[in-house]
Amino acid sequence: MGNNDVLRKRVDELAARVNGKVEEMIDTLVLTVQGAYITETLTAAKNFADVPCDFLHDIAGVDKVTHIEVVYQMTSLRGPQKLRVKAIVDREKPVIDSVTRIWAGANFMEREAYDMFGIQFTGHPNLKRIYMWDDFEGFPLRKDYVTEPVEVRNTMRVRRDDE
Amino acid sequence: MDVAKEKELREAEALMEKNVLLTSIDKLLNWGRGHSFWPVTFGLACCAIEMMAAGGPRVDISRFGYEVFRASPRHADVMIVAGTCTRKMAPLLRMIYDQMPEPKWVIAMGSCASAGGPFADSYSMLTGVDKIVPVDVYIPGCPPRPESLVYGLLQLQHKVNHPDKVRLLKHGK
Numbered sequence: 440m441g442n443n444d445v446l447r448k449r450v451d452e453l454a455a456r457v458n459g460k461v462e463e464m465i466d467t468l469v470l471t472v473q474g475a476y477i478t479e480t481l482t483a484a485k486n487f488a489d490v491p492c493d494f495l496h497d498i499a500g501v502d503k504v505t506h507i508e509v510v511y512q513m514t515s516l517r518g519p520q521k522l523r524v525k526a527i528v529d530r531e532k533p534v535i536d537s538v539t540r541i542w543a544g545a546n547f548m549e550r551e552a553y554d555m556f557g558i559q560f561t562g563h564p565n566l567k568r569i570y571m572w573d574d575f576e577g578f579p580l581r582k583d584y585v586t587e588p589v590e591v592r593n594t595m596r597v598r599r600d601d602e
Numbered sequence: 603m604d605v606a607k608e609k610e611l612r613e614a615e616a617l618m619e620k621n622v623l624l625t626s627i628d629k630l631l632n633w634g635r636g637h638s639f640w641p642v643t644f645g646l647a648c649c650a651i652e653m654m655a656a657g658g659p660r661v662d663i664s665r666f667g668y669e670v671f672r673a674s675p676r677h678a679d680v681m682i683v684a685g686t687c688t689r690k691m692a693p694l695l696r697m698i699y700d701q702m703p704e705p706k707w708v709i710a711m712g713s714c715a716s717a718g719g720p721f722a723d724s725y726s727m728l729t730g731v732d733k734i735v736p737v738d739v740y741i742p743g744c745p746p747r748p749e750s751l752v753y754g755l756l757q758l759q760h761k762v763n764h765p766d767k768v769r770l771l772k773h774g775k
Contacts, residue, residue, distance in 0.1 A: 571690070
């Protein structure tokens with residue numbers, strides 16, 4: 440049985456456990472789950488027998504207007520297996536568990552997702568803005584964000600003392 | 603302060619200082635300044651690569667005396683803003699400019715520094731550094747070739763050497 444078949448089997452088993460949906464998109468398995476299951480899903484994916492997806496590439500947010508998706512890209516340094524996990528969260532109150540306990544490197548990626556989409560990661564050690572300044576209002580990559588007019592953007596911001 | 607107003611005041615002040623004795627010395631000083639700009643590197647994006655290339659052996663700006671790139675604004679008299687200046691960077695850019703000793707000039711290199719470039723409508727962008735500091739020379743291009751930077755510096759040299767000519771071009775007789 441090839442690497443991909445083993446991975447497919449493991450992901451199917453996992454999907455049955457966490458009530459998820461599996462599809463294949465351009466040679467990558469995509470597992471869609473509800474946000475509440477994310478810690479369980481990613482812990483299991485990291486510890487897959489034979490095909491562990493133990494390297495977290497990236498965390499991204501996607502605004503789908505009806506809901507927000509948090510996308511986790513995973514792979515392994517020891518094999519060709521790739522896995523993408525999408526977690527669905529509510530758009531008005533986007534709250535999801537932080538995965539910094541599983542991968543410490545998720546720290547900055549989650550801060551970026553918070554900065555751009557306002558997704559609250561519970562259990563994150565230092566959840567504040569990373570690209571925009573601290574007193575910036577709104578989440579710029581959301582579909583309903585209205586860019587400030589050019590007159591406002593052209594005025595120089597005054598830095599706070601503690602920055 | 604309003605940047606356009608600041609630029610005007612700066613020029614008026616330079617004009618006020620001139621009297622018969624100082625004009626000749628000024629000519630000599632300006633000749634020296636124009637032939638040995640010490641740029642403070644303000645590389646913010648891809649334009650910085652072209653600025654480095656301009657310092658390299660192929661397009662060698664030390665031929666003109668501009669190769670002394672300084673990391674400290676206190677040693678420099680030209681600020682080459684090379685790249686995309688975001689709103690988060692703007693207060694820092696102004697701080698660097700304020701730390702430079704007089705007389706000082708600013709070159710906006712590339713379309714981002716001149717007018718915001720392709721990011722002009724973005725949430726994080728300033729439409730040109732001339733909203734923050736008074737700019738003397740704008741260099742178009744995305745990014746401009748090193749030759750353009752050399753040309754821009756030579757235009758600035760011309761401006762420094764012939765303040766009367768620049769005034770005439772700008773305000774008429």
